[in-house]
Amino acid sequence: MYQPKDSSLSPRFCGVRTFMRLEQIKTTDNVDFVVLGVPFDTAVSNRTGQRLGPQHIRNFSAMLRPYNPDMDINIFEYCSGVDYGDIDVIPGNIHRTYDKMVSELTPILEKGITPIIMGGDHSISLGNLRAFHKKYGPIALVHFDSHGDTWDNLYGEKYMHGTPFRRAVEEGLLDVDHSIQVGMRGSLYSPDDIQDARDLGFEVIPMKEVRQIGFQEVMRRIHERVGDRPVFVTYDIDFVDPAYAPGTGTPEIGGPTSYEALEYVRGLDGLDIVGFDLVEVLPTYDSGEITAALASTIIYEMITLTALKKKRLQSLVNTADRSK
Numbered sequence: 001m002y003q004p005k006d007s008s009l010s011p012r013f014c015g016v017r018t019f020m021r022l023e024q025i026k027t028t029d030n031v032d033f034v035v036l037g038v039p040f041d042t043a044v045s046n047r048t049g050q051r052l053g054p055q056h057i058r059n060f061s062a063m064l065r066p067y068n069p070d071m072d073i074n075i076f077e078y079c080s081g082v083d084y085g086d087i088d089v090i091p092g093n094i095h096r097t098y099d100k101m102v103s104e105l106t107p108i109l110e111k112g113i114t115p116i117i118m119g120g121d122h123s124i125s126l127g128n129l130r131a132f133h134k135k136y137g138p139i140a141l142v143h144f145d146s147h148g149d150t151w152d153n154l155y156g157e158k159y160m161h162g163t164p165f166r167r168a169v170e171e172g173l174l175d176v177d178h179s180i181q182v183g184m185r186g187s188l189y190s191p192d193d194i195q196d197a198r199d200l201g202f203e204v205i206p207m208k209e210v211r212q213i214g215f216q217e218v219m220r221r222i223h224e225r226v227g228d229r230p231v232f233v234t235y236d237i238d239f240v241d242p243a244y245a246p247g248t249g250t251p252e253i254g255g256p257t258s259y260e261a262l263e264y265v266r267g268l269d270g271l272d273i274v275g276f277d278l279v280e281v282l283p284t285y286d287s288g289e290i291t292a293a294l295a296s297t298i299i300y301e302m303i304t305l306t307a308l309k310k311k312r313l314q315s316l317v318n319t320a321d322r323s324k
Contacts, residue, residue, distance in 0.1 A: 050282050076307075123163075150169075
């Protein structure tokens, strides 16, 4: 059973930085989840430096503790997990990086382990989805972002951080009838930027509509859309208002607060989540490490959902055993 080092016995400033002070070991034995980094940022269009996002998130995550009071669960009573380290990306070569991602993620997924992936820019989601498709076939997607990332190209390039979900649809990786995008906002080149995602099959809830219908209705629509399908959750940190997450490459004002950012993850409880990525953390612009604080806690909430899912499964097994 792998769990974090106890910070009440060992000071947080001791030891090599890993996520939440988990053991840094590449293993698929006796683990329910792994946290791993994909430090790739060659596909960004504005500020660069997202390749340093994983280590920045890890550094702050030493503050996290095993008991989640908001969800009333001690994660490591139900889950075992490790920091799997980083995938060795190829700077400047997105296609070879995708191949390495699929190769590294495949044995994790074959064991039924939940990968929780830290980017890197949002182009990495295409590599993630290729790996998940090998295991699950077309998969549902819940996408929190201020941008739809469904452009056909950027600067004439097909593989950029603004294009991964169009490519994913074209490659048949997504079950778009059960996929949804939430939080789109900001200035656009044309109305087609939103409509293109809908034409690809996504349900889209822009941030203006999010504010109009409210949190509970947004979550109802997410659950209704996904249903009982296996789902991958992708979370761009620029979904959050830059007042709460300044450390990102393409910030857009008018987004959720940090509290709301966490509630959107907690509200996914009950979905069949099989994987998760969090992308676009850029340390250079992260005043006071507030983006790292939020990003690490979002990942913590996703690990919590993995523990809650495991707890429910154990309860079902126990109930079945008692009825025999």
